[in-house]
Amino acid sequence: MVGRAFVDHYYHLFDNERASLPSLYQPTSMLTFEGQKIVGVDDISSKLNQLSFDQCRHVVSTIDSQPSAFTGGVVVFVSGSLQLPGEEHHLRFSQMFHLIPTPQGNFFVQNDIFRLNYG
């Protein structure tokens, strides 16, 4: 449940309100985007808001989640496709998140690894 709710929220923000996406990260967060390692909410924010595409749509195919070894944490694994305007072919991607609970009862993204799947 946590996994699906988070994933829906994450890609909704990504596709519609990308400037708000950094609210899901914290100073300790790590993102590896197509092999590029980025640490901390500020640099992650810069990266996500400076991607080569302004508009996109994520379509999720599968969501798998498990409780992690960190108390209350959840690992989430997503596969799906990324649709860019004017591109005929969708880009398949896989992404994993390690979510950590906040004192406020939400989750933040501690680990985020994104890869496009090349056929």
Add this chain to the structure above:
Amino acid sequence: MVGRAFVDHYYHLFDNERASLPSLYQPTSMLTFEGQKIVGVDDISSKLNQLSFDQCRHVVSTIDSQPSAFTGGVVVFVSGSLQLPGEEHHLRFSQMFHLIPTPQGNFFVQNDIFRLNYG
């Protein structure tokens, strides 16, 4: 470093000595294999040793790893292809592991999520 060494060891065992693969799991370990959730080293062992193929070869394309929120833990994300005998086309896959250190200085797999990537 941990990520690559583990991944090399894991797929070497998987492809050459699959009966030894359960040594990398513990009673708390979780595997989600193509959406099927399996908990504990015994059931994971049964699953991995009863897959529909006896022989296979994993070819790794990318390995991304990050320290996790659990002290000494590492999250590892792998993409690659799975080659089965007599199959002309390789199967693309993505897999994530959450590795937890053991008192002996090794790692065990706490979380394992495997998905084939369908184009």
